[in-house]
Amino acid sequence: MGYISEKDKEYLKGEFDKYLKEKVKLLVFTGDNCQYCNVAVDIAKEVQDLHDAIEFEEHSINDELAKEWGLEHVPTVVITDGDKYGGRIRYVGLPSGYEFSSMIEDIIDVSRRTADVSDEVRAQLDMIDKPVKIQVFVTPTCPYCPKAVRTAHRFAILNPNITGEMVEAVEFPEWANKWNVMSVPHILINEDVQFIGAYPDEQYIKYVVEAYKKL
Amino acid sequence: MELGFVLPSASRESKEVDLAIIGAGPAGLSAGIYAIRAGLSAIIIDKGNAGGLAEDAPFVENYLGFEGIKGEELAKKFKDHARNYVEISERNEVKDIIPEGEKYLIKAESGEYIARAIIFSTGTTHKHLGIPGEKELFGKGVSYCVTCDGYFYKGKKVAVIGGGNSGAIAAIYLKDIGVEPEIFEFMPKYMCEKAYQKMIEDRGIPYHKNVRVTEITGDEKVTGIKYEDRETGEIHEFAADGVFIYVGLVPMSELAKKIGVETNKWGYINVDQKMRTNVPRVYAAGDVTGTAGQIIIAAGQGAVAALSAYEDLMLS
CATH class of the missing domain: 3.40.30.10 (Glutaredoxin)
Structure with a gap:
């Protein structure tokens, strides 16, 4: 079994x-x-x-x-x-x-x-020409989390500079603590820009671009 | 850790159908089964996972045939069952609906669908309290989902604001995973079912009645709440690491309103006994109609809506 x-x-x-x-x-x-x-x-x-x-x-x-x-x-x-x-x-x-x-x-x-994204989001993704790492803290019992994980992964599929990493917060409590993860999905980009929630692509990409522009 | 395996349904193709069902909670899934069995072609589209708010319920004890089941498991059973009949497109938000003659063009994140009829089973979402600290401390101790975030408060004290059924269930769930919750209810009596009241009492969860929570305190993180005793007017403080808010629901009826569907003043879609709205071949079912917020009622309404669609499309 x-x-x-x-x-x-x-x-x-x-x-x-x-x-x-x-x-x-x-x-x-x-x-x-x-x-x-x-x-x-x-x-x-x-x-x-x-x-x-x-x-x-x-x-x-x-x-x-x-x-x-x-x-x-x-x-x-x-x-x-x-x-x-x-x-x-x-x-x-x-x-x-x-x-x-x-x-x-x-x-x-x-x-x-x-992967599927709108043309508008694709255009913004295509601009990113430096490494961006998107980490998504989740718990396995969070119904909203897969959306945030999948967005990070879809972006990674479409742009070779992007890495999408799910982090299971229950298994790695110290890591989650370090970033004050108290609500999931908690998204951390380049260990700098953070947001919480399963946002649509159009909003998600704004945070990614914000982190990219700081590079 | 218990291992569950939730399966995805990722329909991608644009298509033309008799019936588009927006929202894959219990109402939408039930409508899907009834529609296909009746002979309609249909698709269910959901911006999140199939299962709807049923997924958020730590456990369900009043769905016929199940003495006690996790909401997540019941939602999975619904989805497995519906998937045998009908295509479900998950994590695919409907962005716009445009009437085109006798049909509707439904523009989603991925794919466009043309439908002769629509069922809105879009459900509800958690209501915000609108008190100081709520917005500022969201994600820093303020949460609306115990199954998502309860784990972070093991061994800690939390306030559950709202003592209705969902607040009661949330507190019971928290207590059972090792959190120390206390419930704060506005009304001067228990606002949850007797069955939950007993579970709360059995577990020794404090249930503060007749209190108005006025503020969530904390700077970087939640430190507690302030609440007013509504009888004496005295303000009290309660120290807590987390605050879970379960003060009711708001309907998600914006898309429906856009195509002329009438709602009541709270935004719940007006339907007749057959789940028809004021717009021809547009129906609503489940929590978005403002009935009791019960899974079994949503499923029943979904069935009625699908049968009405069948009647209107095939028999008239």
Whole structure:
């Protein structure tokens, strides 16, 4: 008996058959003293088994790739094409609860090699030519959080300078404390600009541009 | 930690349908099932997750057939069931609706939909209190969602403002995850169901009646609240690390108003017994109609609205 129910697997297979195009890599970075690493690996394996386009790899948080992408915490789950997306679409902590749906949508978008935003938002995204890191603090029981995570990840898919990182606040309380996270989703851009709430793209991008302009 | 797995529904294609259902809470999901079974083509569009405010309810004990279930789980069951019938487009906000002859053009964040009929099952959102400190300290201890933020207050004291059903449930949820809540209710009596009153008493959660909260205090972070005893007029202070506000709901009826749908003075959409609004082939169901804010009623109204749409589109 796995983590994902048989009924849910059937549904996901249908969705993946409909939408998956190119290969998607599901990378799980693990390490010592990690309560949820095994769970993250098991879930990733179960998701891999649902479609041929999904490839699972387990990595050590101490390996070269982790260093290259600047990963430090375990578990970290990265969804990538293995090329242009690098390690920019990621989850620090377990993508469970509502965030499981974010991960599935990310897999679909990464496989499509694109994401949906309006032309207006796209134009603003295209301006960003320096590294911007968007971190989204969440709890797995927050129904509003996936929207904020997905926005960060969609932006990362569309612009190679943007990194979108979900941080599971329950698993990393000290990290959440450092930024005074008391309501989620709490969005932190370049460890500078912060806002709280699941805003529409048009408002979200304004904060991203604000952080970019400070660079 | 309990592991749940919420699945996404991400319909992307623009299309033409008989019926567009805006809002995927219990009313919209139920309407979707009834519409497809009746023979209409339909799509449900929601700006957030399917499930609506039912997702926010820590537990539900009055939905027929379920003696006690987490709102999140019940919402998942609704969604799983509806998805067998009808396409649901989540995290896809409807931006505009434009009448075009006998049809409506629905412009969403991703995709445009043409529909012959619309059900507004857009629901409600949490009301703000409008007292000093509320806006300033939002995200610094002020919250409207216990399932989202309750965790941050484990072992700490919080005030729950509003002692109706949702405030009562919020306080019970908080207590059960290890937070120390106290409830502050404006009216001089318990404003929640007897069943919740008993749970509050069993858990020893203080329920302050006949008090008006006047201010949320704190500078960088919430430090507490000030409240007036409405009988004596005395002002008291209560030290707390967090404040959860559950003082009622406001309807989300702006889109409906834009196409001429009439509402009452509070913004709830006026409907007849068949869930028809004043605009032909436009219906409303669920909390946006201003009924009791109950999942079972929303689901029932959704069914009625879909059947009325079927009647109007197919039988007349």
